[in-house]
Amino acid sequence: MNSNKNTMDMVKSGLAKRRRAEKRFRIYGLTAISLGLLFLVLLFSSIISKGYSAFLQTYIQLEIKIDEQLIDPNGTRLEETLSSANYAGLIKATLRSTFPEVKKRRAKRALYRLVSNGGSFILRDMVMENPELIGTTQTLWIPADDDVDMLMKGHIDRHAEEDNRRIKNNQIAWIDKFITENKIEKRFNTTFFTAGDSRDPELSGIWGAAVGSILTLVVTLLLSFPIGVATAVYLEEFAPKNRWTDLIEVNINNLAAVPSIVFGLLGLAVFINFFSLPRSAPLIGGLVLTLMTLPTIIIASRAALKSVPMSIREAALGVGASKMQTIFYHVLPLAMPGMLTGTIIGMAQALGETAPLLMIGMVAFIVDIPGSIFDPSTVLPVQIFLWADSPERAFVERTSAAIMVLLGFLIIMNALAVVLRKRFERRW
């Protein structure tokens, strides 16, 4: 009795300590989850807070006199003359007449730097389209230079010491004059969604990279979906159990874990050096990403095939269908939602992949928007990488904005996969 009582006492005396340990353990778990979620929130908020301002761009209103003397002195209106005329000169003249007090060369150059180089292209396109404008005075909103843009958005501190900021005191004075005359304002940045890459932040956009991404993904999808499904069907439904199929299975599992950059090396050595396919083209990007996403699609498709119950196959075989007919007419349609879900997730991975594409030369600086899968192009994640490396302050917000667009696409794709799974999920 006595010893029994002692044990009870021992248990009871330790109870408070054990309960505290229990509580502590629970708190560790909660902390871990909250930390994970905190990182998620931190990541998203840091990117959104850096990037939202890129959707606006500062424009300056200029009243430009389209001087015939400067752009078409002979009055020929030939396309050649008009396309190579000195439109930048027109803008410079306008700036000089707006601020007649600026006389020194250095000051003049600082003045010209207020507006973007792209202004002359806007003017050229306008005049080329409608040559009758020559000789008139047009009121135009010209994109401001990226430094002016940064000042207007508050990323450059106007009270910092002059030597430490990219906008000088005289430039700030001119900008202030524009502000008081309401000739400077922030507008929606359409360039960002319609232009290709550029060295000037205010002229750069993600459309070129987005088209590259789309072309690359189309190649990837067209190759990886049929091949992945065919492989899964063979391994799950036909393959005899032998060394060869074992080898294939081991291979697929290992390929799923090979670092993506190694696929890039493969692409460089095989597709570019051996088959001498065009460098930087979405075709090669698609081929490399196909090899990379195949394991994902195969594994998902096999799981989907496995989940179709045996009774379906037996019923089809029982009424006289051949094995091939059973699979193509009965099993595959039932497994299709699962396969599509896996494919979408694989495509989302492919969309976010950067490292292998660096290896095959999709990092080039490409201004044009690619027209086919053989044109040199870049993709969204690589564009993000390129911009992240650029020194201009204005590229920071553009990088963040491009990340927001990329994440937007990824969220849509993953949401689609979730919806597909929920809608067609069947419990047998």
Place this chain on the structure above:
Amino acid sequence: MQTSLLIFTLLFLSAVAYYVGTKRSLAVANGEIKKLHSLPAFYGLYTALWCGIPALMILLLWTIFESTIITNIVISTLPDAIQNTEANRLTLIVNDIKNLVSGNIVSGEVNSDIQAAADHYQRLQKISDYALTVLVIVVAILLSTYSLRSIKIHKRARNAVEKTITVFLIICSSIAILTTIGIVLSVLFESIRFFQSVPVSEFLFGLEWSPQTAIRADQVGSSGAFGVVPLFAGTMLISFIAMLVAVPIGLMAAIYLSEYAGSRVRATAKPLLEILAGIPTVVYGFFAALTIAPYIRDTGEALGLSVASESALAAGFVMGIMIIPFVSSLSDDVINAVPQSLRDGAYGMGATRSETIRKVIFPAALPGIVGGVLLAASRAIGETMIVVMAAGLAANLTANPLEAVTTVTVQIVTLLTGDQEFDSPKTLAAFALGLVLFVVTLALNVVALHVVRKYREQYE
């Protein structure tokens, strides 16, 4: 004719062949499907396959070999003086000829020889195009008429079609093996070429890494040391920091989600954590370089420490965040696989929940967790974008997480992006690094999968 147009023509012909084949089989059976060995559609498919596949193969082989053959013919007709120049110059001239043909900018001056060669090239290409078009269409039509004629009542069309499909399936499933072979061969070949100029022992055990090789012999700073040890030390340091972040957080999160959390918390927290795994690595790299690294540097400076702006800590920390969901979802699976009877036994003995977890479930799940951690480590070692953007370039042999280190993947990227000759040791070194990376991650994966599989067998 253009290749794409030719492919569309073939598709159209195949569709016609399908239709005709179906009709033909019905005609053979006098409209009584019962009499036929296979369904009419299979006769149609049979004809269509005969029409399409051989022609497509011809098309494929032709396009692969066309340009090499034409180039060789053109080279053989070039004047001897040009033919006998060294190989590099010859490729340059051939490039010029090709550029001239496609209307691009030519590097050198266009003399009459090259212009003639370009014309010759163009002529040959035109001939080849016509020949290909005629050949492909003739083959398609001939073979489909042949197969049409062979359609009889007892013709086993279904068996033939199904056999073709099986062959297609086998070819597709062999691509996985081909990929592995491709990876191994491509990195191995270039590595062997690299090891001809740098001995293996120097590569594996050298303590210095500075891959600048000299273009001229008297150039400054062309030491060209290829010792991989500092790179691996850097990789290990960053991966270790990542695991320090990811393993405790991921493991505790998995334990809480599977043992404590109610179904509602689980249903929201788990997918939210898994978002972390879906974010592209380039985004993490940007986050590390522009948010975490400056923060760590400023904090360090406030504490009086000197922190490099590309410190290993920043890259490792962000990589750890990325890996959290891998660790947590792998551990979650393993913990859920521990049989309920073990838990019930522990509760029956009066153990609290945390005691059950620590003393019963965790030991039982340990092999699986170790396997998961190894898989996560192999991901950390192979991760590229975070380190490219947030880690340094200089190879420091240090264990101080506040200094900048470089990694294997960073060096592969810096060696291969940019313009250099393909056969300089500098470029080839990237492939040797790739080989080492492949071998290390493969070994880690094999061990991890082995551990996980062995553990699973215990309870099933």
